[in-house]
Amino acid sequence: MHPRCGDRPVTRGAHGWRTMRALLVQSRSPRTYWSFEHSLPFIGKAATMPPLGLATLAAHLPDRWELRLRDLEVGPLDDADLLWADAVLVSGMLVQAPSMREVVLRARALGRRTVVGGAGPSSAPERFPEADHVFRGEAEGRLDLLVRALAGDVPAAPRDLSPEGDGRPDLSLARVPRFDLVDLSRYANASLQYSRGCPFHCEFCDIVELFGRVPRVKTPEQVVAELDDLHGRGARGALFFVDDNFVGNRREVARLLPVLRAWQERHGFPFQLCTEASLDLAGAPELVSAMVAAGFQEVFVGIETPSAAALAETGKRQNLRVPAARAVEELTRAGLEVFAGFIVGFDSEGPDIFDRQLELISGLPIPRAMAGVLMALPGTRLWRRLEAEGRLREESAGDNCARPNFVPAMDERALLSGYRRLVEALYAPAAFYARCALVIDQLPVRARAVADAGADEGALAALGRVAWGIGVRSPRRRLFWRLVAHALRRGAGAVPRALALAVIGESLIPYTREVVLPRIDRALAELGARASTPVAGAAAVPGLAG
Incomplete structure (x- = not known):
């Protein structure tokens, strides 16, 4: 010893x-x-x-x-x-x-x-x-x-160093993270976690398996201590609350938000906040209003699918309470820009799902529409069901832009061909910028810019890089300037959001064409088909079969 x-x-x-x-x-x-x-x-x-x-x-x-x-x-x-x-x-x-x-x-x-x-x-x-x-x-x-x-105090220490129990401690024990060990200036967002766990139990999600169905939270005092630490280390601008469902414990989050707003007001609103939440947040307008007042500007939601049967199949019944399009519009007009996840490949879906997804997403102010193929993650209810049905075929590597790691109910060539055409349509430059314009149309123009563009040297340098890199050099420059002009018609306060969305597009559009589409093509080749080969079912999908 x-x-x-x-x-x-x-x-x-x-x-x-x-x-x-x-x-x-x-x-x-x-x-x-x-x-x-x-x-x-x-x-x-x-x-x-x-x-x-x-x-x-x-x-x-x-x-x-x-x-x-x-x-x-x-x-x-x-x-x-x-x-x-x-x-x-x-x-x-x-x-x-x-x-x-x-x-x-x-x-x-x-x-x-x-x-x-x-x-x-x-x-x-x-x-x-x-x-x-x-x-x-x-x-x-x-x-x-x-x-x-x-430290060497355990002779023949076991390989698994986890203590017994469910591994879900009281978050009042959580200490302020050691951000002194990293250079925060290298990151686009600061980060803070308020809660762990989610009250819902979607079949494909591993969050409840890891963190439980009873959301545990930090105290408002703990959150303030972390904000003070980040602020003291020079963090400004975007701050992501990384909770998987920030509003999972609504009673507690309602206690936090006034404290968070007061902290922001005392410090001149140094942080623009973002988080993840369940779509039924739209049914709680007072909570949404409190979030916006505290400085929240963006929220990620899991819309997943327009198919009610698929939502019921996967246990995501909270999404059945309000139509997705109405929920997104309500959140956006209240001041929360939405980015969202979408999934294809549920058992109950037919080959028309790709057109239904495209129709839904195209009408929404969601430029960042993250569409993927259903994957079975270890430990989830979906994993256990597919294992019992003998349909699992390989480990999931976490890549949801290729073949599923199980035998899908839909013909797999139809699934991949339809998915290919869906993401190609979503991230066609004109389609992406059209959804950006919907954001500009529906998102309120803020009278108070919460650490948006600013006038510091870093922000001015970024503005120069955007104007040159997208406005001059990018093949999407005409779409870029049209979006800027569209934003100016709403007011100067809308321009920073337009610039930010264009910057995001400079990753999402090339990634789709350079990585996702070739990856799907390789998967289709493995299945003995070319992406351009007509596939029964997929070719009948209007708007996607060209």
Whole structure:
């Protein structure tokens, strides 16, 4: 057993006993619709959001441990960092598994002890056989075995360092994340988590499996402490509340919002807020109004499908309470710009679903319409059902823009051909900009610009990059200037939103054409068909079969 200095784990080094050194590594994501790799240079950023999970973990490790945090979304991992560390803790989602395993193999080749954690290992620990240890679940109040094992106080420490129980701690135990370990200026958004869990139980969703159906929340005082910390570190502008359903516990969020608004007012509204919520938020106008008053400007919702049968099939009955088009319009006109997820491939859907999706989305002020093929994630009700039916055929890699990882009810060639035509239509430049114009038409022009464009040097430089990069060099420059002119007719306050949407389009449109469509074509080739070959069912879909 290693000697200890009070609560301070130490390890033996070349010069005697010294403090434990832990390297925290955020794995790299593959290119996806959420990467925005062509958009980030316009605003001078390297990545979308800082690694909140690892910053939270760092806050709960022993105070006297020496810590370094490296985010592979921002820069490469040097061997010097690995050699510095006694233990390497790697975090990520299933889609980041290849990057996680690569880091683990590098660390082990240099003789370093490795632990994997985060959403990916929590739901599928068997996919990380190279790691010395796995930690499943949340960190707060659950790290004792991990800390003792890494410090050498647990002879023959088990591979699984997760304590028993459901892994869902009281969030009043949560500490302020250690954002001193990262450079916040490299990120497009700051991040904060208020709650975990969701009261709904959609068949395909792994959130309730990871975090439970009873949303747990931090106190308003904890949220204020995190806001103070971010503000004190110079964070300004976009702040993403990363909750999977911010309004899952409506009674508690109603207590938080006045506190959040008061904090914003005291500090001159330094943050423009964004979050995720269930679509039935539209049925709570007082809550929406309170969110807008607190500085929320954007919300992600899971619309999924216009098919009532598919919504019932997957257990997303909250979306049946109000028509999606009406809900989106109400949220937008109240001041919340909507971006949304859509899914094709539910068992009850027929080949007309692609035209129905296109008709729905084309009429909505949702430029960022993230459409994907249904995938079965490990541990979900969908996974268990398909496994029982003998329809699972491979592990999900988290990529929902190709073949499903199960045998679909629809002919698979019809599914992929219809999906191809859907995303091609959605991200045709004119169609994307038409939805941007709907945002400009319906979103209120703010009398108070909440950290929108500003007049600081960084914002002016970004404006110059946008004007040159899109307004002059982009093949979409004519559409860009038409959107700017359209925004000016609404008022100067609408222009920053138009510019931001155009910047987003510079990632979504090329990604569709450069990555998604070729990926689907390869999948169709695997099935023995060309994307241009007429497919029974898909060819009959009006507007998509050309």
